[in-house]
Amino acid sequence: MSPRKIITLLFTGICIAMHVHAQEEDSAIITLDDITAEEAAEEATEEATAAEEDTTTVEIRDFNGQTRQERWLNAMWDKQKLGEWDEMANTRLSIRRVPAEAMDELHKMKALQYDQEEKEKNRSALMQRIGLWVLAHFSVIRNTFYILLGALLLLTIVLFIRKSDISLWPRARRSTAEETGEAAATGPQNYDTLAQAAIAAEDYRSAVRMRYLQALHILQMKALIVPGKDKTNMDFLRELSATAFHKPFANLTRHYEYIWYGKVPLNNGQFMQLDEQFAEFKKSLRS
Structure with a gap:
């Protein structure tokens, strides 16, 4: 190939390359006429926001408890990633986990057991x-x-x-010896006669006394009690404590002492009820 053809080919290639480059520049050029007013306003707002973010300062506290003001460039709080602490930058966020042993110690500390303190406060308030x-x-x-x-x-x-069979009437102890002596002197054959005479005279207290003396005489004849000068009705009740006659005789003794020594008035109806109890007691002794 002749040198002339070579030069012609090189020149043609250079022309083609320059033409392509010119087209690319024409497509990349944006004139001011192509930018609308709305786009210009948005661009201005973005530039102002970027400028404001670039000048923002925040307070940072390090591990030593010291604080300082630093400027965050390019809105780093939006772009920051979690990772290990960087002693040089002092800006990277990091996650620190408490060891299990330390957590156990914290759980055991009484100062941190708020539930128990609350219960103690409630208990103290209740008291x-x-x-x-x-x-x-x-x-x-x-x-x-x-x-x-x-x-x-x-x-x-x-x-x-x-339980002790103690009499509430002091005269009972003083007069029991006289009663037993009178019971022996009167004789069992006269008890009914004297009682009937007292009933006819409406002297029911004396009639009750005759019935009681007759009961004492029958107990002596049955050898259930032993007469004595200083014995009282309570002594006779203690002698009868092991027998079936103790309870009914204690009931008759209580009525007798209230009526005779206590001078409790008695009418005909009340006497008839009490006279039936004396009759049943005598019948039980003779059976």
Whole structure:
């Protein structure tokens, strides 16, 4: 190939390359006429926002507890990624996990056990309310306590008297010897006669006395009691404690002492009921 053809080919290639480059520049050029007013406003707003973000400062606290103001470029809080702490940059966020041993120690610390403290506070408040209620009603509680104590003491005394067969009438001990002597002197054949005479005279107290003396005489004849000068009705009841006659005779003795020594008035109907009890007791002794 001749040198002339070579030069012609090179020149042609250069022309083609320059033409292609010119077309690319024409397609990339954007004139001011092509930019609308709205696009210009948006572009200006974005530039202002970027400028504001570039000048934003924040407060950063490091591990030593010190704080400092730093400028965050290019809105780094939107782009920042979690990772290990960078001592040089002092800006990277990091996650620190508490060791299991440290967590166990924290759980065991009483200062951090808030639930227990709350329960203790509630218990203390409840005790305070109870104490205030007791103080407000102290007089009522005290009077109630004394009443219950007195009732308990009275019940104890009554049970002791019933168990010991102690007579409530002092004259019973002084007159029992006279009764047993009179019972022996009168004789069993005269008890019914004297009782009928007292009933006719409406002297029911004397009639009850004759019935009781007759019961004592029958007990002596049955060898259930032993007469004695200083013995009382309670002594006779203790001698009968092991027999089936103790309970009915104790009932008759109580009525007799109330009526005779206590001088309790008695009408005909009341005497007839009591006379039936004496008759049943005598019948049980003779059976």
